[in-house]
Amino acid sequence: MDYLLRVEKSAEHGLIDFLKFLLENDRIGGVFTLRKTGADGAFDYGLIHDTALLEDAIPLHPFMPVNAAQDLSHFASMKKPIAVVIRPCELRAFIELVKRSQGSMDHFLMISYTCGGVFPFDVAVSGEPEKELPDYWESVARGQIFPKTRETCRACEHFVPMNADVTVSLIGETVNEVCIFCIHTEKAMHLAEGFESKRIEAELESPAIETLRRERQEEKKKLFENTVIRVNGLDGMIDMFGKCIGCHGCSRVCPICHCILCDFESHLFDYEPSMIEDELYRKGGVRLPTDTVLYHIGRLNHMSFSCVGCGMCTEVCPAGIPVAAIFMRTGEETAQLFDYLPGRDVEEEVPVTVYKEEELSTIGED
Amino acid sequence: MEDQKQKEEFFPKIVGYLCNWCTYAAADLAGSSKMELSPSLNVIRVMCSSRVDYNLVLTTFFGGADGILIAGCHPGDCHYDKGNYYARRRYALLKSILETLKLDPERLQLSWISASEGKRYVDVVNEFTERIKKLGPNPINRNAYY
Incomplete structure (x- = not known):
C-alpha cells in the first residue's frame, strides 16, 4: 500500500499546503498541530479550522x-475527521490510550x-529557540543525534512512526528544499486524492534512518547502564527519589496515566497520625512527605x-x-516479559488485562 | 558478636495473602490435621489471588514485612475461572520490577496450593520462613529515610 509523494517545497510548507488542501476541500473538519501563540516565541498545541x-x-x-x-483523547469523536500532526511517541502513547478506551483512531x-x-523545556522557553534550529535541521538531514535534544529523545529508537496514516520523511532529507510524504493507508489515500504532488518510486526506510537507529541504540545502552548503576537496591532508590517532593507532576504529564483518581492521590495514602507515630518508633525516624519511593514503584507497576x-x-x-530513563529502562524489561511493545x-x-493459559509455567510451583 | 546474636534471634514477620477457596482451606486442613507450622505467617484472607494488586504488596513490603506470600488455586482451578491467571501475570510483572531495581525480589513468593494440600501448605510456609530467616530482616525497618 505504501507509496511516496514528493513536493518541491520545504517540508514545513509542503505539509502546511497539504493541511490547507484538506481543509479547503472540506475533507477534514480541523487540524491539530503545534502553533505559535505569541510574539516572544510561545507555542502550544491547537485545533485549527480557519x-x-x-x-x-x-x-x-x-x-x-x-x-x-x-489532548487527543479530549476530542476523540467529532462530526468530521481531524488531521493531527504529532510525533511518533505521541502517536504510540495515543494508541496505548485507545487500548484503555480513552479515545478512538477512527476520527x-x-x-x-x-x-x-525535541528540545528540553529550558531551550524551548528560552525565548530564542530559533537560534538552534539551523543546526538541528542539519543534523536531521545527516541522520545524526542532535546533542541538545532531550535525554530520552537521544536514546529513542522508535522514531519512525508506527500506525500513522501519513508519514513525512525528515531524517536524511534536505528539509529546506523538499517535502516527501509516505501514504500508508487507504483513508489517507482517499483524503490526499488530487493533492498536487509527484508520485515517486522509493522507500521510506533509508540509510540515514538506519544509521540514526544504530546511533540511538548505542546511546540508549549508555543511558540504561547509567540508570542501572544509580538505581541499586533500597539505598539507591532513596538516593534517587530522596529528592522527590511528591508533587506527582510526572503522572500529570504522563500520557499513559489517565486515571481520574490515582491510587496515590486517594485516601489510601492519607495516613492517620497514629500510623506515622508507629513508624516513628519502629524505625527511629520517618520521611515526609511519605511514600515517595512507593509512589514511583507503584507507577512503574501500573504503566x-x-x-x-x-x-x-x-x-x-x-x-x-531522571524519571523517564528509569521508566524506559524498567518498561523495556516488563514489556519484554509479555513480548509487548x-x-x-x-x-x-x-498485558495485565489478558493472559495465556500456557505461559509463566514455573511460577507458583515452589 | 552482637550482630550474630541479633541474627539468631531474628524471627521473620511474613504476611500471607491466601485465597479463600483453596489455600485458606488448606490452612484450615493443616490445622485440623494438627500439623506443625511455623508461626511466622500472618494470614490475610482474600477472595481470590487476583485481588492482590501491586499496591497491597508494596504497602506491605514498605510497611516492614520481612516476606510476602501470595497463595491461590492451581492454574485451571480458579473458583472464578481465570483469576489466578491474572494474578500470575501481575506477580511476574512485580517481580521483574523488583529485580530491575534490586529490591529484594526473594522476599516475595507466589505459590499454588489447593484446598486438599494441607501438607504442601505447611511445607511452603516453613521453607519460605527458612529462606527469609537467611535473608535477615527487611532493611526498610531500619531505614529512617524512607
Whole structure:
C-alpha cells in the first residue's frame, strides 16, 4: 500500500499546503498541530479550522509542550475527521490510550514524521529557540543525534512512526528544499486524492534512518547502564527519589496515566497520625512527605510496560530526577516479559488485562 | 558478636495473602490435621489471588514485612475461572520490577496450593520462613529515610 509523494517545497510548507488542501476541500473538519501563540516565541498545541490560522502553524518544530496523546483523547469523536500532526511517541502513547478506551483512531487522520527529537523545556522557553534550529535541521538531514535534544529523545529508537496514516520523511532529507510524504493507508489515500504532488518510486526506510537507529541504540545502552548503576537496591532508590517532593507532576504529564483518581492521590495514602507515630518508633525516624519511593514503584507497576519514552516526566520534575530513563529502562524489561511493545498495534491488549493459559509455567510451583 | 546474636534471634514477620477457596482451606486442613507450622505467617484472607494488586504488596513490603506470600488455586482451578491467571501475570510483572531495581525480589513468593494440600501448605510456609530467616530482616525497618 505504501507509496511516496514528493513536493518541491520545504517540508514545513509542503505539509502546511497539504493541511490547507484538506481543509479547503472540506475533507477534514480541523487540524491539530503545534502553533505559535505569541510574539516572544510561545507555542502550544491547537485545533485549527480557519485556513488563515495555518499561518501560525509550526507542525514540525522540535518542541513538545505536552504529550499530545492526552489532548487527543479530549476530542476523540467529532462530526468530521481531524488531521493531527504529532510525533511518533505521541502517536504510540495515543494508541496505548485507545487500548484503555480513552479515545478512538477512527476520527483522526494521523500525520507523523521521522523524528529528530525535541528540545528540553529550558531551550524551548528560552525565548530564542530559533537560534538552534539551523543546526538541528542539519543534523536531521545527516541522520545524526542532535546533542541538545532531550535525554530520552537521544536514546529513542522508535522514531519512525508506527500506525500513522501519513508519514513525512525528515531524517536524511534536505528539509529546506523538499517535502516527501509516505501514504500508508487507504483513508489517507482517499483524503490526499488530487493533492498536487509527484508520485515517486522509493522507500521510506533509508540509510540515514538506519544509521540514526544504530546511533540511538548505542546511546540508549549508555543511558540504561547509567540508570542501572544509580538505581541499586533500597539505598539507591532513596538516593534517587530522596529528592522527590511528591508533587506527582510526572503522572500529570504522563500520557499513559489517565486515571481520574490515582491510587496515590486517594485516601489510601492519607495516613492517620497514629500510623506515622508507629513508624516513628519502629524505625527511629520517618520521611515526609511519605511514600515517595512507593509512589514511583507503584507507577512503574501500573504503566511501565506502556511507557513510550517521551520524556515529559523528566522535563517537569522540579527536583531533576531522571524519571523517564528509569521508566524506559524498567518498561523495556516488563514489556519484554509479555513480548509487548507499546504503541505497536492497536489490537494488541494491555498485558495485565489478558493472559495465556500456557505461559509463566514455573511460577507458583515452589 | 552482637550482630550474630541479633541474627539468631531474628524471627521473620511474613504476611500471607491466601485465597479463600483453596489455600485458606488448606490452612484450615493443616490445622485440623494438627500439623506443625511455623508461626511466622500472618494470614490475610482474600477472595481470590487476583485481588492482590501491586499496591497491597508494596504497602506491605514498605510497611516492614520481612516476606510476602501470595497463595491461590492451581492454574485451571480458579473458583472464578481465570483469576489466578491474572494474578500470575501481575506477580511476574512485580517481580521483574523488583529485580530491575534490586529490591529484594526473594522476599516475595507466589505459590499454588489447593484446598486438599494441607501438607504442601505447611511445607511452603516453613521453607519460605527458612529462606527469609537467611535473608535477615527487611532493611526498610531500619531505614529512617524512607
